[in-house]
Amino acid sequence: xxxxxxxGRETPYPLQGILSLPDHCSARVPAVVLVHxxxxxxxxxxxxxxxxxxxxxxxxxxxxxxxxxxxxRTKVYGKQLLKAGPSAVTVKSETIEDAILAAKVLKxxxxxxxxxxxxxxxxxxxxxxxxxxxxxxxxAGMIICAGSPRLFSDILLSQNEDMLGQLPKLLHWIANKxxxxxxxxxxxxxxxxxxxAKQVKVFGKTYAWYFKEMDxxxxxxxxxxxEKPVLxxxxxxxxxxxxxxxxxxxxxxxxxxxxxxxxLYPGLNHLFMKSVYGRVKDFKKEYKIPQKVSAxxxxxxxxxxxxx
Numbered sequence: 001x002x003x004x005x006x007x008g009r010e011t012p013y014p015l016q017g018i019l020s021l022p023d024h025c026s027a028r029v030p031a032v033v034l035v036h037x038x039x040x041x042x043x044x045x046x047x048x049x050x051x052x053x054x055x056x057x058x059x060x061x062x063x064x065x066x067x068x069x070x071x072x073r074t075k076v077y078g079k080q081l082l083k084a085g086p087s088a089v090t091v092k093s094e095t096i097e098d099a100i101l102a103a104k105v106l107k108x109x110x111x112x113x114x115x116x117x118x119x120x121x122x123x124x125x126x127x128x129x130x131x132x133x134x135x136x137x138x139x140a141g142m143i144i145c146a147g148s149p150r151l152f153s154d155i156l157l158s159q160n161e162d163m164l165g166q167l168p169k170l171l172h173w174i175a176n177k178x179x180x181x182x183x184x185x186x187x188x189x190x191x192x193x194x195x196x197a198k199q200v201k202v203f204g205k206t207y208a209w210y211f212k213e214m215d216x217x218x219x220x221x222x223x224x225x226x227e228k229p230v231l232x233x234x235x236x237x238x239x240x241x242x243x244x245x246x247x248x249x250x251x252x253x254x255x256x257x258x259x260x261x262x263x264l265y266p267g268l269n270h271l272f273m274k275s276v277y278g279r280v281k282d283f284k285k286e287y288k289i290p291q292k293v294s295a296x297x298x299x300x301x302x303x304x305x306x307x308x
Contacts, residue, residue: 001061007070008101013077015098017043017070020061021111030116030305031066031109032056032143033102035095035132037123038152040075045122048287052122052271059298065305066112068102086198086207091214092135095128100136116140118305121147123240123270130222130230141229141308143301146238146270148246149220149253153186153211159240186211220253223260229308230260233297235268237275239283263300272297 001023007015022029034053036045044051057067074081074094081088099119107114119139121129126147133139148155157179182203189197189208197209223230232254234247241247243264254260269275270283273291277283 005068005070005105007098007105011101013073013098015070015073015076017068017102018057019109020057020067022061022064022066025111028111028113029064029066030118031068031106031112032060032118032120032305033099033106034067034069035099035119035121035125035129036072037125040078041072042075043069043071047271048284049290050271050273050287052293055293056120056298059293059295060302063298063302065302066106068106070098070102073098082205086209089207090210091124091128095125096132096135099132103137103139116305118143120145120301123147124152127152127219130219130226131217133226133228134222139228141231142226143304144230144232145272146234146241147219147232148241149223149249150246151218152214153189155241157183157186158245189215223250224253227259231301231304232260232262233265233272233300235265235270235272235275237267237278238270239279240270261304265294265297268294268297
């Protein structure tokens, strides 16, 4: 059963969303807030021909768990935020604030158990999940899907370097120069003042301040400090974050932390769907193939929530 909801109704940026409830709720049920990856995204986190958040909402609500998903602020108000200036777009304004408001919507719904509200963050949303919890989300637990404890700038550089390795050799020289320029820009950010970072564009319409603000709140630090239950999931054919660099680093950071569980899925990509190409240069083709989020992943999430 789906219901239309508004996130941040009393704020300058109200967002439309959907609350998917189990059929015939006779008691208070656990619930999950879904938090998007990078870039503007709708409530279904539509990517190519796929809608992973819709799949998760349908799958978990059929297993007795309510799911709240909503349009991302930069999807709806991107132009207004850009007009407001470089300081208006940070992960706090585009992601964190709305996730905290979404948690409050669930906790104030009489059909939801307020002590069993969880966050499921995908990609950048997974990276930010421990920070969102610490800054006011106050979740019962966190599910990090295809996230990373590395700096966002490091991930972007890795993706560019992986792309370079799959280009024809004739293009390597040009691509290497572009990557070197990007690396120099990211390196310079650490030495910038806040005001300088708000004046310097790194690429497109993205200012250095976006990265500097995020770097000042390392995802790994929040994760290392939390004692709440955490489930970290990764596909081994993910080419945007990888099992070797990101999943392995999560495991290293969480050694000796019994509150953290891990699972790596053979053959699944960044969307937790079957990988077809498995190469970063083919990501547009990969995501044009209509698929569904793995039933095994959905079953594992529901089982974990049931045991927490």
